[in-house]
Amino acid sequence: MDQPIEILVVDDEHEMLVSYEKILSRAGFKIRTTTSPSESLRLLKEDQNFTLAILDLHMPEMDGMKLLSHIKREHPYLPVIMVTGYGTLEKGIEAVKSGAFDFIEKPFSSKKLLESIEQALGQISYVKKDSDEIEGFDNIIGRSDEMKKIFHLIQKVAYGNANVLITGDSGVGKELVARSIHKHSLRRNMPFIPINCGALPTSLFESELFGYEKGAFTGAFQAKPGLVEIAKGGTLFLDEVCEMPQDLQVKLLRVLEDRKIRRIGAKEEISVDIRLLTATNRNIEESIEKQLLREDFFFRINTIQIHIPPLKERTADVSLLVSHFLEDLNEKYDRNITSIEDHAVEIMEKYDWPGNVRELQNVIERTYYLANPPTILATDLPGYLNSNNNRKSTKEWEDLPYKEAKERVLEQFEQNYLDYQLKKFDWNISRTAAECGMDRRTIHRLINKFNLKIDNAREK
16 A cells, blocks of 8 residues: 655644644645744654645744755755745745745635645656665656756756756757756746757748738738747747747847747737747857857857756666666566666666667667567667677777767767668658657658668658
């Protein structure tokens, strides 16, 4: 039987603690209460089973904001709900900025309290805990020091409206970080709208972004809101932002300054309240130098920057990711492959992973289909991982300059990855695009680039 969720409540009013006891006990929670903030810190230190804390804002011994600061320093992943009888929106926002998940005002209904608790519990994002070691955050898997820093940073930047630029190589999980920021923000109940700037044709970019009125151009038979407008109140995520045409960077810069847009063909402006998150796998300085990214636009979107290191720099995450991918595959296909040989893990930890987490996931999926249950052996891994001529030692690139070597290795990954996926889906390009999170235009470009055989390809 599952252990009940344990909640710590701190309030200097005994009557309020009695109310909490009734509401939370009826809802099936285990509750510990105290009127003393210092006692609450002792309880948290002695009892590691608390899942959530509820704090009153105004208490004589120590106010809730100070207590919140202590808790977030010692227990950064514990969700905290602030409660106040003197509440204003400003006080609530201040509490959330300081790390609280939510705030509610007295008097509150039991429904409001339980809704807030339910939302907070839904945000608890540990994938696993082993000896108190955090191994994940939302859908982001990792236990390396590098990833733990990112988890902390996500929590810090989520509460506000600052624009965030997420950088890192292809396949490291930039969109996952963006979604996590939105999920932990005050906008979490509003839309999250992702846009792959590299997948939108230049001719359609402006209409997709800002929308259009009926009759604005040939084929505009009815008005259509743009993605910026659809994201109103929520978060707009621009992936591959350096691929955005410069004239649209200028227009979006104005949107960020004025918080207004005008559909194509419209006379009136529409007010929009959005938070902008962006991502790129390009070198920022080179992109500005090559005039792919306007400098003034960069300064606007780069209020806060989060850099996700490549997988080769966080090998401590490899075995954890492998286990996670195997669990997912077993849930889908039930082949009951429950373990992986230690030597196979060693091979993967020594590999460079130029395609990062995406490449690792592809390797595990490929191996999953070919291996014999219940264990994946080193001999089941793809040859380029298992051979002495793997990418860490191959003479094809190790003497090249860094940039050229990186491009060479990435090309090899792209070719191997696409060739495998096309064969897996019987050369159905539409399905390959959908399953791999790619657009068909990119797939066609890579097929032509690597001269892959497409005799059996079929469009659907």
